[in-house]
Amino acid sequence: GEQLLAVCLIGAAAGPNRNYRGGMPELVVVAKQLGVEALHALARGLAAPLRAGLQIRTITQLELLGSTDVHALEIAEWRARNVVLAGEDPFTDLVITxxxxxxxxxxxxxxxxxxxxxxxxxxxxxxxxxxxxxxxxxxxxxxxxxxxxxxxxxxxxxxxxxxxxxxxxxxxxxxxxxxxxxxxxxxxxxxxxxxxxxxxxxxxxxxxxxxxxxxxxxxx
The missing domain is CATH 1.20.120 (Four Helix Bundle (Hemerythrin (Met), subunit A))
Structure with a gap:
């Protein structure tokens, strides 16, 4: 919906040579807000893949911007290895010191x-x-x-x-x-x-x- 900013494939499935474990793909969903209504909408759209084992991370735009210090490594990895499936790349302008x-x-x-x-x-x-x-x-x-x-x-x-x-x-x-x-x-x-x-x-x-x-x- 209007709250959704980006959906990105992350982890080993987003790039070669690092998948020693296999398993289901992993997504990051970035949204303006993630209130109850937004979660209900996501749940409806992703019900089947989630039941099949899809891993998903949800984060708001403000949370992403405010996490570049405490989650610097995780966000650096998302930025280095992702495939944008919907929306625009949410990691391009992030600054990690x-x-x-x-x-x-x-x-x-x-x-x-x-x-x-x-x-x-x-x-x-x-x-x-x-x-x-x-x-x-x-x-x-x-x-x-x-x-x-x-x-x-x-x-x-x-x-x-x-x-x-x-x-x-x-x-x-x-x-x-x-x-x-x-x-x-x-x-x-x-x-x-x-x-x-x-x-x-x-x-x-x-x-x-x-x-x-x-x-x-x-x-x-």
Whole structure:
């Protein structure tokens, strides 16, 4: 209706090389307002795809403008990887400061580092080795973080995200070989030889990246 400003496809479905998990597409709906009537209208229009598993984010124009600091990384990812399905691109004119993006990158890395370390501990204690869902989600998250870290550092990003991930790993001072092997295995749906070693490699890289991002100096 008149309140709707844009509908955008986001996430892995909006671009190549990062979809390690599969799953349903994800949409961002940007509107002037999102009151009860607007939600009812959206629910009627999206009932079937939502029941089928479509993921949807709803946000008002004012919320989007006011969130470039506290959600800097998420919005940077939306801006970098989206397909406008209706309306006009709502991300073009958004300003994300380098300081805000660095802060959110560090937060994302430290959160991921804690989760991976806790999962390593859990695996050691329980002998659980069915880790592919965890590995897929973590690698997808780390690839996204790496992309925006390189961009923040002013690097010319390669189109191939495997190359971008390699450059990020080298910047973090870690060994890319285990991550490359994991990435190739997940993309080909291969059977893991040592999933705990793969998880440990991810945890080690993420911890190293935390130290580097902590020392990264950027402008305001």
């Amino acid at each position: 380098p300081a805000d993006l660095r802060h959110e990158l560090e937060r994302a890395l430290r959160t991921l580092s804690h989760r991976l370390r806790n999962r390593v501990l859990w695996c050691l204690a329980t002998d659980q080795r069915r880790l592919d869902p965890v590995l897929r989600e973590a690698l997808e998250r780390l690839t996204m973080i790496g992309y925006h870290t390189l961009e923040l550092r002013g690097e010319n990003l390669p189109l191939d995200e495997g190359k971008a991930l390699e450059r990020f790993v080298i910047w973090a001072g870690a060994d890319y070989a285990p991550l490359q092997a994991l990435r190739e295995r997940l993309l080909s749906n291969g059977i893991p030889d040592d999933p705990l070693a793969e998880l440990t490699a991810l945890a080690t890289l993420t911890e190293a990246a935390c130290a580097e991002i902590d020392d990264l100096v950027v402008g305001r």
